[in-house]
Amino acid sequence: MKRSATTPSGGSAWSPLREKVFRTLWLAQFVSNVGGWMQTVGAQWLLVGHGAAMVSLVQVAAGLPVLLLALPAGVLADLVDRRRLLIGMQVAMAAVTVVLAVLALTGVLGPWSLLLLTFLLGCLTALNGPAWQALQPGLVPREQLRQASALGAVNMNVARALGPALGGALVAAAGVGWTFAVNAASFLGILLVLLLWRPVSQAPSRGQEREQALAALRAGGRYVRSAPGVRRILLRSALFVPGAAALWALLPVAAAQRLGLGSAGYGVLLGAVGLGAVLGAGALPRLGARLGATGMLALAGTLTAGALVVVAVTSEAVLAGAVLALAGAAWIWGLSTLSAALQLELPNWVRARAVAFYLLVFQGGNALGALVWGQLAQHAGLTAALTVSAGLLVSGVFSLRRLPLLDGRVDPSLSDAWPEPRLTVEPAPQDGPVLVTVDYRVAGADASAFVRAMADVEASRRRTGAVSWGLYRDAAESDRFIEVLTVASWAEHCAQHHERYTGIDREFERTAREFVLSEPVVTHAVTARERAVEQSVHVASSGTAGA
Known part of the structure; x- marks a missing residue:
């Protein structure tokens, strides 16, 4: 069977929203993402006066836990009921955010306590991530996975547009603490949908034994090592994400220092990113069919690099907003291409574990990239940091000629064509090797x-x-x-x-x-x-x- 990540099928960019469960969860996730971005703006703005390195640590604290927990989280999501795991994570994340809100509203939230609680919230997000992404493919037809991935990125980026604008206005009107309080309330939507949803449970296959955690982790590692298509997706993520991370990590600093904007103006800039994301998602099916997966990654990397250079040198807010809209579209195209290619490759038995490897590279690259660019901006200047990150993206684009995404034969559906061995004695499950x-x-x-x-x-x-x-x-x-x-x-x-x-x-x-x-x-x-x-x-x- 021939199928690639670029196969144009599944209708329009918005087709997955016709599926009731996907639509309901998507809307609930949007509310939660808006709350999350409101909190991010509040946290970053609280630290702007402490320098670029300290601002970038917000993103580091939120993303670094993936390096520690992504793989165990993937194993957990493949071994337990994903719905119940997600419910538990929503409750825990809401609780941590409530603590942040109380500390901020009472005036005792300092920079390091903020980063510590952000790190804890990042740990819970890391445990939530593989289960959430592994759940998504079962909510839409396989031919709509590309559109579903794009809609997930649109969700995040529209929330990135609306959330910071609301967050900036809320910070100006009532203070940082209320952004944390709103985020705490935003978890209730996903929690309610998950509590009301009753997915059809599948009976275990004959002979199926639940894997032990360590054995499951080893099995996931063997799968990734022996799947060339998955390995190439991870490589392309590692060549795209760290460079692009500079834009999200240093944009608050650019808004304040180079463009002379306040928190509301920063929110407007991110609004331009969200607008570009929506327009980019609408263009994705046709553009992806024309350029292919590798071409989409080349376009995404080139546009993001260009946006970084412009933001590095301009003092015109209007021009910065225009290029940030292009960056929003590029981010959608890059993210959707990588995510859809991965989901099309994976069988269900190892989906969460392989997604965990992807999140390890993606979120880890985002966190480490933010750390590097923040330190570089602190010691060499904002322009130097943004220019170097643009150069890294351009080098990644040139590498696509030799290291493209692998458009291989993909059929991850289960097959019953492997007959049972005929045995005289049935071994115990633990017997081996x-x-x-x-x-x-x-x-x-x-x-x-x-x-x-x-x-x-x-x-x-x-x-x-x-x-x-x-x-x-x-x-x-x-x-x-x-x-x-x-x-x-x-x-x-x-x-x-x-x-x-x-x-x-x-x-x-x-x-x-x-x-x-x-x-x-x-x-x-x-x-x-x-x-x-x-x-x-x-x-x-x-x-x-x-x-």
Whole structure:
């Protein structure tokens, strides 16, 4: 099956909003995002007098927890009920924000207590993120994932426009503390929707065993290492996000120092970003179909770099607002392209864990980028920091020629084409490691093509759970090839059969077996231990049985 992140399908840019649950959650998330941006403006404006480095630490404190918690959060979201996890996170985030509001309104919130509580809120956001993003693809048809990703970015950026404007006005009228109070109330919408929503639960697949946390983390890491498309998405994120982070980290400083604006004027600048985001989302389906995923990333990087240069040198607020509108559209295009490409690649069993790796790169790059640019602005000046970040983005654009997004064959739907092994003794789930061998007969003329095809099979085996893999040719019988793989436990091998074997895995195996003369012979063996030798298994099966 051929499908790429750029496949134009799924109707207009707004089609996902026809889905009731997606629409309701989207609106509730918008209210929460507005509250979050109001709080961000309040927090940053509270620290403007303490220098550029201190202002940038707000973004660092909010994003740095992802580096610590993204991967455990991804494991958690794949192992527990995501809806219940999200409910718990909304309650906890609201509680922390209430504390911020009380401290601010009573006049005892200092810079470091603000950063500490922002860091705590960032920890909860990090635990919330993988579950939230993994939930989204189940709310819309697969062909609308690109539009859904764009709408998620529009949600954030329109909130980025409206929230700061409201936050700036609220700071001017009533003080910083009320921005925290409004944000605390904004969590109630998502919480209410999640409490009322009753998703259809799915019964566990036959043979399915719940993974242990550490084993699940290792499985997620193996998947990412063995998925070239996912690795390339992570690389492109690492080359785009840190440079773009300079705009969001230093814009308050540019507004105050270079453009001479107050908090309300800063909110208007972010309003221009939101307007550009909305216009960019509307243009995304047609533009994406014309340029492709790699072209969209090149356009996003180029426009963002240009906006950084203009903001670095201009003292005209109108010109800055115009280029920030372009930056808003570019951010939507870059973010949606990367997010949709990732979601189209992922099977459900590892979705939250792979999203966690993406968030680790994305949010971590955002936080570390903000830290670097803040320090550079503090010691070398605002213009130097913005110019260097623009140069980093331009270098990323040039690298797209050699390192484009991989528009590969993607079919992450589960497949039942991997038959059950025929056993005389059923191992216990924790038994292992499991040794699997597959004996192939291949004509000499097809040997090279078979070996090349088995490279894709290797990646498939490793993605679905193999901790080691090898392909060997019999020195005595040149037409005999032996595939050998080990899996950590019998439970994980059962997961390969029931939960992890997808359409693309089936396609890779089918392609390799086109060169096979007869049906392969498969054996399964579980490590023999003295305490349970009688339960060791070695079963040979033939016919259409898979590994």
